[in-house]
Amino acid sequence: MTNSPRQAAAIRRVLVGLSSADMPTAMLDLATQLAHAFHAEVAGLFVEEDMLFHLSGYPAAQVLRRGGRPEVLERGRIDAELAAQARAWRRALSACAERSHVSWSFESRRGDALTILRGSARADDVLLIGGTASTITLRARIALAVEALGAARAALVMPERIRRQRGQVVAFSDGEADDRAVDLAARIARAMGESLLILTREHSHDSEARGERARILELASEDPESIAMLLRRLEPRLVVAQSGGPVFADVGTAAALMHAAGAPLLLLRSGV
Amino acid sequence: MANDAKSPPTDQESMKPLPPASLRRETDERLLGFKTTAEIEPLSGFFGQDRAVNAMEFGTSIRQPGYNLFALGPATASRRLVVSDFLRGKACQEPAPDDWVYVNNFDEPRRPRAIRLPSGRAAQLRDDMNELVGDLAASVPSLFESEEYKTRRRAADEVFETAQEKAFEELQEKANAQNIAIMRTPMGFAFAPTKNGQIVKPEVFNELPEAERKEVQEKIGKLQDELKEVLEIMPLIERDRRKRVRELNAEMAKSVIEISIREVTEHFKDIPAVLDFLKAVARDLVDNVDIFLKQEQGREESMVAPAPLPPRNDPRFRRYLVNVMVSSAPCAGEPGRGAPVILEENPTLANLVGRIEHVAQMGALITDFTLIQPGALHKANGGYLVVDARAVLLQPFTWEALKRALKTGVVKIESAAEQMSLVSTVSLEPDPIPLSVKVVLVGERQLYYTLAEFEPDFPKLFKVQVDFEDEAERSPENLNLFARFTAAVVRDWGLRPADAGAVARLSDEASRLADDNERISLHTSALADLVREADHWAGVAKSDIILREHVERAVTERIYRADRIREKSHEMIARGIVLVDVDGEKVGQINGLSVLGIGDFRFGKPSRITARVRLGAGKVIDIEREVELGGPIHSKGVLILASFLAARYALDEPPSLSASLVFEQSYGGVEGDSASCAELFSLISALSDVPIRQSFAVTGSVNQMGEVQAIGGVNEKIEGFFDICRASGLTGRQGAIIPASNVKHLMLRPDIVAAAEAGLFHVYAIDHVDQGIELLTGRKAGMRGADGHFEAGTINALVEERLLHYARLRRRYGLTASAETIAESRRDE
Incomplete structure (x- = not known):
């Protein structure tokens, strides 16, 4: 680690992976804010997943509505619903982008969600993944993000419920090698006008130089329970961490910490 | 019949004009x-209103229902001023009434509660509640920022989130173990068979043996049932979460709310109604503590962040505020307090009984107890309300509302629109407030008498008559x-x-x-x-x-x-357009005097009255009456003078006179009997054929005995004739004849007094028509002697002679009174 902060590589695009999964529209707000912060564009990619079209082919196929009401599943209905959902996402994205004054694009494709996302992602993208047809739990969504990370710089996972609209950005620094997470978090915090809190095992001078608004908190332990308690108390707006690092080593731990934080998690691809 | 030239002249010395000093009484400034x-x-x-003051003393002292006051008298008598001065003086000696406030009814917000407080305490309660809300607005959010709260709240949220997540994870694992995938679709959750982690396509699935397909479908069916249970339980979990959060919030807030409210409770521990209210406030605050955490609606989206609202103006906290309806104000000019005296200038229904205002919000009109506005009855409660009677009667619904309030002893807010069923929006029904007030209506006498006659409730509710001199x-x-x-x-x-x-x-x-x-x-x-x-x-x-x-x-x-109109009127006479002689002599013609009122200005105007006589059936025709220009009192005067004639002359003969009387050039109607004397004189002149001096004008009414009676407007009448005479040139022979009983009313203009002093104008006062006859004709009136005849040559003798002559003619023509009367009556019909 040096005393001067390294300039993180530029982020050119925020790619928002959209699907039929009902995710909070706050995801779009966050996407456009990030794009604005990095002078990047925001690109919406709506995936009509193949597997959904297969469902109506099974005998007596049904869906269960929220609340448990069963309903017959028909192909025509799926087509119409997907088209409507794509239109709704497009409208929402354009409204958010225009509000944040960022350029935007929207595309709709059919196929496997992960394949399409990985295929569309670029190395300088931040990928936002709401969910797919098969990711009905937070763990599954985190796992999907980790898988998609191979193609993008970072992937952001949204919780079911965002607790706070404002709050500090919390970055996990695992040491000099993982300092990119702190760099990115610092830029995001500055752009969003939030304070930055760096959680680290080792207190270094470099960390102190992240800016006037950065505070550093030395972790006494990497025990997930302790970190979860800390996150509850901190009430962050965004958590930034290195994928595969000691804290977010596995999907289960990551999900538990996200529940504790009640905030989106931005995972950086390791080794980039 | 010719004038009797041999009639003895009257002794002119017997009738003297009034001395100038009696024409006007002036205050000697030296005696002041x-x-x-x-x-x-x-x-x-004030002065001179002893009767009214006595009535006010009585009316304001008696504490029985219905003893409200009606101050009657002319508007120019400063009734309102006198009444309000009196009441203020009395009210200052009386204790200040209790205060009244409206507060929210937490059980039924449509029915705000009225609370009575000892005098002067309402403002303290209002201020205390404002302060309480302000304190809580500051302390509650900081309480919820505490580490303790955050940690406990997070835990509550996590329990829910992880419960949901866990349920889905368990189901997912179970499904995975049975090679079934759970998928989220735009319509909801669906299931599909898998093989090696991949979805089995329908065409492949449908090719499977039926038993295998059936097995898969059974698995899906069971999973579907389990998912259904999970989905059904989610809202319950969310409900539990909300409940737990509420309980947590309440637990956290309770202590700080209790501490804050304890201080207010201490201030009002002597008032049970306030303590009840404070308990309800405390309960509601605990139940709804999250209102202190929410941003005011719409503020987040504002382009320019507005300054924070003071808590008392923040709509979230309105239900804890206190609406002071009435609170005792210091007595005018006195350091202490007293009963209120309210003068309501515009007694509309709303101004009298209060009103419930509304504010527009999102296109709808809404209201709450803070928008209840007091009326005059609220403000005057425990004191006095002075209000104009005519204004109360002219305002729709006001009189009925006032009566209701006085009858029931409560003041209830009601709107005219609701009474007319013009609006049916949800509004408030505030508690009625007990009323103890003395109402003083101020109005004209006629209004009082009309109400007393035709409004059955009036005598029961306004028993004290304050009659102004x-x-x-x-x-x-x-x-x-x-x-x-x-x-x-x-x-x-x-x-x-x-x-x-x-x-x-x-x-x-x-x-x-x-x-x-x-x-x-x-x-x-x-x-x-x-x-x-x-x-x-x-x-x-x-x-x-x-x-x-x-x-x-x-x-x-x-x-x-x-006096523009007076000037024009007199100018018409001076230019000879309206005929009035002020000199010379004429038979059957006399100057009468009338008064015209225009606004609050009155002036006198001479009018020529003429009489004509002929043989007839004893009827005097009042031409004014015939053409419906004469009022009933004028007609009465003419009938009286006809009766006087019939009773005084030719008593043994049937009435055989037909006479007509008219106000010449009068087109606007005649009312009053003040010309009856002049009309009688003109008739006597016509009957006697003796001319009347036109230099005189006459006013006065006459009774059946020939006595001259007082009339009104004597000063204006004399002045009117004087002005006409002066315009033609004062001769020293001119003057006015008035009833003697009017002398005490004389307050003539100084220029007339000066003319009288110079002998240029005279005022004569008479008690009996005979005095007037002598003045006007210059001849003796004449007394009936022991032989039953008037003194020969006198005016009365000449009149009787003429009437006897008519009677003789009547007999000669063989007319019977009854036959002619019947014929005339038919003609009239």
Whole structure:
């Protein structure tokens, strides 16, 4: 680690992976804010997943509505619903982008969600993944993000419920090698006008130089329970961490910490 | 029948004109005992209204239902001022009434609760509640920022989130183990068979053996049931979460709320109703503590962040506020407090019983208890309400609402629109407030009598009649009070002091206003106007003091401003368009005098009255009546004079006269009996064929005995004739004949008094028509002698002669009275 902060590589695009999964529209707000912060564009990619079209082919196929009401599943209905959902996402994205004054694009494709996302992602993208047809739990969504990370710089996972609209950005620094997470978090915090809190095992001078608004908190332990308690108390707006690092080593731990934080998690691809 | 030239002339010396001194009574300024009003103590209150004051004392002291007051009298008598001055004086001695507030009814917000508090405590409760809300608005959010709260809240949220997540994870694992995938679709959750983690396509699945397909479908069916249970339980989990959060919030808030409210409770521990309210507030605050955490609706989206609202203006906290309806105010001019005296100038229904205002929000009109506005009855509760009776009666629903309030002893807010069923929006039904008030209606006498006659509730609700005098005796005591009244006007209006001459002249004018030289008018507002106008003319004359001449000018200018019509009327006579002779002699023609009123200005105008006679059936035709220009009192006067004639002359003969009387060139109607004397004289002149001196004008009514009775407007009438005579040139023979009983009313203009002193104009006072006959004809009237005949050659003898002559003619023609009367009656029909 040096005393001067390294300039993180530029982020050119925020790619928002959209699907039929009902995710909070706050995801779009966050996407456009990030794009604005990095002078990047925001690109919406709506995936009509193949597997959904297969469902109506099974005998007596049904869906269960929220609340448990069963309903017959028909192909025509799926087509119409997907088209409507794509239109709704497009409208929402354009409204958010225009509000944040960022350029935007929207595309709709059919196929496997992960394949399409990985295929569309670029190395300088931040990928936002709401969910797919098969990711009905937070763990599954985190796992999907980790898988998609191979193609993008970072992937952001949204919780079911965002607790706070404002709050500090919390970055996990695992040491000099993982300092990119702190760099990115610092830029995001500055752009969003939030304070930055760096959680680290080792207190270094470099960390102190992240800016006037950065505070550093030395972790006494990497025990997930302790970190979860800390996150509850901190009430962050965004958590930034290195994928595969000691804290977010596995999907289960990551999900538990996200529940504790009640905030989106931005995972950086390791080794980039 | 020719005039009897041999009739003995009347002894002119027996009838003297009134001495000039009796034509006008002036106050001797030297007797007033001061130089200017600056030396005397201004009158506080009023004078000459002993009866009214006595009634007010009684009405305000008696504490029984229905003993409200009605102050009746002319508007210019300053009734409202007198009443309000009296009431203020009395109210200051009385205890201040209780305060009333409206607060939210937490059980039923549509019915705000009214709370009574001891005098002066309402404002304290209001301020305490404002402070309480302000404190909580600051302390509650910081409480919820505490580490303790955050940690416990997070835990509550996580329990829910992880419960949901866990349920899905368990189901997912179970499904995975059975090679089934759970998928989220735009419509909901669906299941699909998998093989090696991949979805089995339908075409492949459908090719499977039926038993295998059935097995898969059974698995899906069971999973579907389990998912259904999970989905059904989710809202319950969310409900539990909300409940737990509420409980946590309540637990956290309870202590701080209790501490804050304890202080207010301490201030009002003697008032159970307030303690009940505070308990309800505490419960509601605990139940709804999250309102302190929410941003005011719409504020987040504002382009420019507005300054934070003070808690009392924040809609979230309105239900904890206190709406003070009435709170005792300090008594005017007194350090202490007293009962309220409210003068309601515009007694609309809303202004009387209060109203519930609404505010527009999101296109709808909404209201709450803080928008309840008090009416005059609320403000006057425990004291006095003074209101104009006519205004109350003219305003829709107001009279009925006032009666209801007085009958029921409560004031209930009701709107006219609701009463007419014009609106059916949800509104409030505030608790009625017990009412203890003395209402004083102020109005004209006629209005009082009309209400007493036709409104059955009126006598039950307004039992005290406060009858204002129009005038007072012109005694030295009252003149002294009048001077002090003038001093009070001078002080109250910041005028120049008036000298004794000005006050004396004002008192003369007060007598003139009273139309009586022995009395002074109590129409104080008119007199105060005169003082103010005199002050103006004193200013114009650059005088520091109001002098007699300034009062004189005020009177003259006031008349000048108003007398355009009089001038035109007199001009018509002077130019010969309207025929009035002021000299010479004429048979059957006389100058009568009438008064015209235009607004508050009255003036006299002479009119020519003529009479014609012929043989007939004893009927005097009043031409005014025939054409419906004569009023009933005028007709009565004519019938009386006809009766006088019938009873005085030719008593043994059937009535054989047909006469007609008319006001010449009168087109606007005639009312009153003040011309009956003049009409009688013209008729007697026509019957006697003796001319009447046109240099005289006559006013007075006559009774069946020939006695001359008092009339109104004597001053204006004399002045009207004087002005006409002066325009033609005063001859020294001109004058007016008035009833002797009107002499005490004479307050003639100084120029007429001067003319009388110079012998150019005369006023004669008569008691009996015979005196008038002699003055007007210059001949003796004549008395009936022992032989039953009038003295030969006298006017009365000539009249009787003519009537006997008609009777003889009647017999000659063989007419019977009854036959002719029947014929005339038929003709009339």
